[in-house]
Amino acid sequence: MITFDELIASFADHQNGVHKAVAPQEWSQGRTLYGGMSAALCQVAARQIVGAETPLRAAQFCFVGPAGGNLTGDAELLRRGKSTAIVEATLRTEQGIGTRAILSYGKSRESRIAQDTLKMPDVPPPSDCPWLWGKEPSRENITSFPANFDSRRAGGHMPLSEQADGELLVWVRHHRSAESDQTAALLALGDVLPPACVTMFAEWAPISTMTWSMEILADNIEVKDRWFLFKSVAEHTTDGYSSQAMYLWDEAGNPVIAARQNVTIFV
Template structure:
């Protein structure tokens, strides 16, 4: 298994940007796992602009398949006094595979402070069963890179409300960077799959996220993820995704639009 930190360490600078090689154990079907594609875009942007302020928001369009040797191209869109907008393209043999627009923003003094994203009350991950079957039948290759425990909700093909509530973390204990957090936040299969009567293809088309916090460096890596399908129909699904640290502090708030072939 290719550890996340080893894959990221192998990302190399080129004349036009960066190159990365994605091994089969990070694939979802014939393409690179979407969370890793997004993470590679974030990693390349941070290396290009090492003095950039914190990442606040990102939008990704998963345009086409990406596997094997990939090129990453980064260009600034606009830089102001406190914000930086960056475009990133992840390019494979068939052209652009992922297009990202990243927004970095410096903290500003403000009289306002408000947060109302409460984490669900669940038992700790040590008391939860595995989300995937022991045989891993039907689980995508990349999912073996993560520990996943079922804290509530349902599973693919299990029926019920299309919502997952999961404890998740990298199997690589050194995967603690911002890009590693992005890679983790897209981990579960779309909750619309709970409504499937048999396995069928799915493909995330767009992913929009806001980064509202970062975990403490000394924590154990467990993150609580709730993702819920809001609409499913005409071959598409919309879903919301919330990610908290073990102490209930919100980290990532996101939305996806997913193509459903069922």
């Protein structure tokens, strides 16, 4: 089994700006890396250009095709200003583009304005919440990515419970502490749950994320094996597509990510 840190380190080692990896089954969902890991690898490629001192502020990911098998990644600096840098990163497979991303980095600046209305829901601590899937996941012979994470249900609905609306409220963390690129670790964590619309399903059906856009709301976020509260809400689901809002807070209640995702559903 390859760990998160091992995969990130392997991909970060590049030649002439080209990063390489083989998509491991234990970080995949079916025939593709799950979206969070594809995004994390795009961050690794972009970070080689930007440098470690400038935080990621926003990113947009388009999941063009399955990211499986032999992968290559590259990045291009689109613009660098006094405090910001915009980078395009692409994750490719032998069949073509897997993921294309635009990542926006920006250094902190002094400002008179400080505003925050993204208050964390009032929920029990992780230790008082049940496992999302009813029991601790088996970590032997991992065949898909969820077993690399801990997920405890803090509220919302259960997947496959035929609800009239879609909402997930779950504590999540890396099961094994992620010690390498903390922004990549955050991106990996930010896509660990299925789309919130699965709470409206009666049984599993194919789902595929098309686009994922996010804003990172804090500097120097330490992920490691810390808990984050993940809220995901399906706001509009019709004609085979679902639009959802996603938020992450740290255990202290600080907002960390605000995101949107558009997914296709086959049910």
